[in-house]
Amino acid sequence: MSEGTKLPLNALRAFEAVAAHLSFTGAAQALNVTTAAVSSHIKALEEFLETPLFIRHSRSVRLTPQGARLLPGVQRGFSELTRAVEQLRQDRTSGLLNISLLGPFLQKWLLPRLGDFYRKHPEIDLRFNASRDLVDFMHTDFHAAVRYGDGQWPDLRAEKLLDDWVFPVTSPTLYAKHGEIKTIGDLYKYPLLHSASEPWVDWLRRLGGDTTRIEHGPVLEDAAALLTAAEQGQGLVLARWSLVADDLAAGRLVRASMQSVRQRNAYYFVAPEHHFELPKVSKFRDWLKEVCRQFPPPEGEKLEPDADGQT
Numbered sequence: 549m550s551e552g553t554k555l556p557l558n559a560l561r562a563f564e565a566v567a568a569h570l571s572f573t574g575a576a577q578a579l580n581v582t583t584a585a586v587s588s589h590i591k592a593l594e595e596f597l598e599t600p601l602f603i604r605h606s607r608s609v610r611l612t613p614q615g616a617r618l619l620p621g622v623q624r625g626f627s628e629l630t631r632a633v634e635q636l637r638q639d640r641t642s643g644l645l646n647i648s649l650l651g652p653f654l655q656k657w658l659l660p661r662l663g664d665f666y667r668k669h670p671e672i673d674l675r676f677n678a679s680r681d682l683v684d685f686m687h688t689d690f691h692a693a694v695r696y697g698d699g700q701w702p703d704l705r706a707e708k709l710l711d712d713w714v715f716p717v718t719s720p721t722l723y724a725k726h727g728e729i730k731t732i733g734d735l736y737k738y739p740l741l742h743s744a745s746e747p748w749v750d751w752l753r754r755l756g757g758d759t760t761r762i763e764h765g766p767v768l769e770d771a772a773a774l775l776t777a778a779e780q781g782q783g784l785v786l787a788r789w790s791l792v793a794d795d796l797a798a799g800r801l802v803r804a805s806m807q808s809v810r811q812r813n814a815y816y817f818v819a820p821e822h823h824f825e826l827p828k829v830s831k832f833r834d835w836l837k838e839v840c841r842q843f844p845p846p847e848g849e850k851l852e853p854d855a856d857g858q859t
Contacts, residue, residue, distance in 0.1 A: 556596055560622050562589035563601060567619050570609050644673050645828050649694035651678035652771035653815065656791040658694075665835050672828050685820050691829050692819035694836075696745075699816050705824060707833070710815040710840040713789045714746050715808035717801045719781040729784075729805040738804070739783035742767045743774055746786045754809045775801065789846045790815070808846055815840070 565575035566586060576583040594601050601615035611619065649658070654676055662674070682701070683693045699706045716729060718738060726737040732752075740748060744767050768774045771791055778785040779800050787801075789808070795801040817833050824830065 556589075556593055559589040559593035559596070561626070562586045563593055563615075564619070564622050564626060566590060566602065566609060567611060567615065572609065643671075643828070644675055645692075645832055646675045646677070646690050647692055647694065647832070648677045648679055648683045648690050650680060650696060652791050653694060653696070654678055655772050656775070656794065660794060661839055664839070665832070668835065669828075669831055672831065674832070683818075685823070691823055691826065692817060692833070694815060695818050696815055697813050699814070701816075701818055703820070704818050705821045706816040706818045707837070708814055709817050709837060710790060710843065711845070712811045712814060713808040713846055714751060714786050714811060715789070715806075715846070716751070716784050716804040717775075717787045717792055717796070718778055718784045718804050720799065720802050721781050722784070723802040723804055726804075729807075735784075741774055741777055741783040741785040743771060743786065744769055745771065746788065748786055751786055751807075751809050754807065790843070793843075793846075803846075 562575060562579065562585075565578050566572055569575050569578065572583050572586050572590075576586045579586065590601065597614070597618075599614045600612050601618065602609050603612055655678075665672075665674070677690070683690050685704075694709065695701070695706075696712075699708060716735075716738075718726075722738065727734065729735050729738075735752075742748065768777070771788065774785045775787060775792060775795060777783065778787070779795065784804060788811070792801060796803060817836060819829065824833070
């Protein structure tokens with residue numbers, strides 16, 4: 549059979565039905581078509597294969613040796629096709645949903661809220677991969693990602709989820725010792741913890757301080773580890789509101805200054821355009837956006853204007 553030959557799928561379906569019922573009339577009823585249509589399909593298939601498939605008697609039908617040889621392959625083929633179609637339908641609406649996101653965001657913000665999603669969508673099985681790397685959607689099985697940035701990722705659609713602010717936090721013990729930070733002098737009472745993603749320079753500029761005198765020290769990449777160090781009383785850290793809100797509410801950390809800086813970057817839901825068409829991706833995206841809308845900015849926040857002048 550040449551590559552350009554098209555299999556007569558309707559005729560093969562009719563063949564399977566006749567073989568199952570050993571009756572043209574029974575096959576017609578099962579397929580909800582006329583007996584004449586079934587007969588026409590079988591005749592066309594026999595001509596296509598150039599061999600008889602059934603021996604016809606006045607009151608019965610039975611398979612020829614050629615028909616008996618063909619039947620198992622046809623049954624397997626339609627069974628595989630049915631499974632493939634059903635699997636695709638299921639994969640679009642339920643089952644595994646593979647999301648890449650930032651570890652600290654997963655640990656400090658998302659995990660405490662996931663119970664609500666599972667209650668609303670028990671048919672979806674979330675799997676998370678914590679990574680800062682860009683996702684290669686063409687060569688991995690990720691459906692979507694949550695990333696922190698400016699919203700510009702080539703060839704991907706990005707929908708904004710959550711703005712963020714930074715301000716200094718420390719342990720209750722250190723705060724009781726050194727007090728609130730209102731001036732640069734107050735800041736230097738504290739040992740400073742440093743993060744590559746939230747440098748002290750930006751916050752000091754907002755405060756009007758001398759950024760050339762900032763204390764240097766070890767830089768930690770993991771925001772969750774930095775917050776743990778601050779909680780243990782090791783120093784003062786510049787923290788994102790999204791990552792520290794629960795720690796502040798629980799009293800594990802204390803906000804050391806009411807001065808905050810709105811970040812130019814934000815959290816985004818990122819995926820190839822066609823992934824947004826998957827119902828299970830849309831369900832998670834819609835739920836995540838709603839939860840983000842319910843997350844308020846820090847109390848007493850003094851907003852900086854966006855690039856377009858909006859606050």
